Amino acid sequence: MMLGRTGRNLFWLSRYIERAENVARLIEAGYRMALMNAQAGTSSEDLVSMMQALSVEALFFEKFEMADLRAVAQFMIFDEDNPSSIKSCLRHARTNARTERTALTTDMWESINGSWLEFIQMRPNQSSEKYLPDLLTWVKKASHQWRGALLGTVLRSEGFAYGQLGNFVERADNTARILDMKYYVLLPRATMVGGELDIQQWALILRATSAYRSYRHVYHDRFKAWNIADYLILRPEMPRSLIFCTRWVQETLDMLTSFHGGRSKAHEVADEMSAMLEGSDMDQIFRTGLHEFLTEFIGRNYALTEAIGESYGFY
């Protein structure tokens, strides 16, 4: 027995923690690019496109004139006007956890509460960017700790399922957005050998999805645009790929049928997403248009969130 409100809060609690982790990866990747390609005190295109991927760039330029690393880091980490900043994500996650304290194990609660208390006590010297790598590593660790506490201690009941759904819906959204922000560097071209700048852009995508090293393990090859798109969309062994996330969502929805005694509208939407991916290949996707494909996926993923809320009485 679980309140619909609790289901919603667990779903979003997971989403926010996953988002905090993804934002940290994105800033980390953007940080490397900005160090190499932008002078201190100048605007960085990569940082702007990163904010575009998260749909917060308009808000950023309401507050700042120039997207240099210092301003973007401040905005993306500490600014609570930014709904996707790490601080906003952690605060939402922790508020949801506090509200649903009774649905969490002690280990889960202590993980999220402890991370929040540590985070708000951090007073990095923001006059330089030196604090960034350590802090971003800390954010990823906090997310890992949460996941560890969750997987290691929670009952495999309804609440677990809603958390998993939130986790994978959010992750798929992030991966799709990161791909979309750089889709043009992934398009097949007359020359299959990328230039220096392409290599850097590809590395940015891979780092932001935690795929930089594992790419080699899967492809044993130099960076190729085709492979990178394939890896993040269609490879079922890649835990941040769209197909991985979608399969996990389906599996979790199947688990929920044992509590709810049947398939729901959410199953239908997930099946449609699955149909976009299963049995498809990059050839087909490039023919449809990569950008069009990603836009459609993001739209369906949004519809999935709505359908989950409707099917399981979230309010």
Next chain:
Amino acid sequence: MHHLNVSSSEQGVPLPRDTEPFNEMLNADGSVREPYLVLSEWIGSQPLPALKTMTIEAENLFRRLGITFAVYGSSEATERLIPFDVIPRVISAAEWRRLSKGIEQRVRAINAFLYDIYHRQEIIRAGRIPAELILQNEAFCPQMMGHDPVRGIYSHIIGVDIVRVGPDDFYVLEDNLRTPSGVSYMLEDREAMMNLAPDLFRQLRVAPVETYPENLRRTLESVAPAGRERSPAIAVLTPGIHNSAYFEHSFLADQMGAQLCEGTDLIVDDGIVYMRTTQGPQRVDVIYRRIDDDYLDPLTFKPESLLGVPGLFDAYRAGNVTLVNAPGTGIADDKAVYTYVPQIIEFYLGERPILNNVPTYNCTKEDERAYVLEHLDELVVKEVHGSGGYGMMVGPAASKKMRKDFAERIKARPGNYIVQPTLALSTCPTFVKSGIAPRHVDLRPFVLVGDLIRITPGGLTRVALKSGSLVVNSSQGGGTKDTWVLED
């Protein structure tokens, strides 16, 4: 008349120094009182830095668990810890037997009184309590007239505030019959002490408190509406995450396996209360509500309430759900009605009260009013319907202007005030900045009334951390201590 230097737990007062307060550990000659023999040795063997370390450990534990209370206003500072004192308070088995007998007697009589007030009102007919004191009281709930709650119980969960002024002198300050809080601190303080000083628990036989959540569940189950085939579905109704006691609400729900709900999580359909679950509406049988009467149901009480559940009161009156505590229990812990509790005990039980009431002057009587106006500098004045320290004056601490102001108010509306002597709360050894020093304490034992009356041994001890201060309220910097009832 009594010449005592005591105070309510709500007072912020320097103590008048004409009598020494009762020290629970040390006799006047410096020898150690019997219940404290082991503890006093332990205290002597702890270097101050060790106590400091224990304090920090306990605070870290509380912060990690989220045992905080909300402070309205600023953002990061909105959650604060209640200071925890690492030196426990000890009560002997014999002392506790007497206390718990007195408490049980009191809650029995009060529930009988509530039943009577909402039925035939024999006590008014018998002329033992003035009709207008009940019928014109804001805490009287006319909607409850004629309703028969399960087992005839109105107040199931009670936290009686008790102060001690001598070896055998205990006074009840307030009965707290509505939605008393603090029980989570009692439980967590014990957890902390067991972590910090396991050696002491091996040397002393301390009565357990950890049975409280199970007993709470049993109590709630025992008052579920009759005729359910499954075990009753229990909900804890909270005003929400911003309420200062939210931690306690979620803690209790968790510990007894109940569903924590806000008003919006419940709906009433055709007189039946349901929770809105992921699998559709599920019926609720018992609601332990931590929302005040006025906010329970906008259709019956305050129409602007957003915290409550429309239709809840009708569902209750129809006997489809049990509300714990019942609406309207506040009439029995109103400050003016409080003064009648000794008569209430005698009227319904035919017994002499075991625990004292604080002697109270009735300003509507001319001779008592005259005495009060003469002695305002030694007395405490409380507004009859006030709580939380509002509308209150502590004579020894008040300015001349304030005393004059209250004298005028008493003359204008004598029925609106009660007046009591300032009592000298007992002291316990407490770890403070300067080392170990006696500090004033009170005690809130927790009582459950259902198929049985269950009183958890001990309760919550609140301690005023400032030297000489009688303010134990957490909102004013008071702390808590673990409370040990020794077993024979």
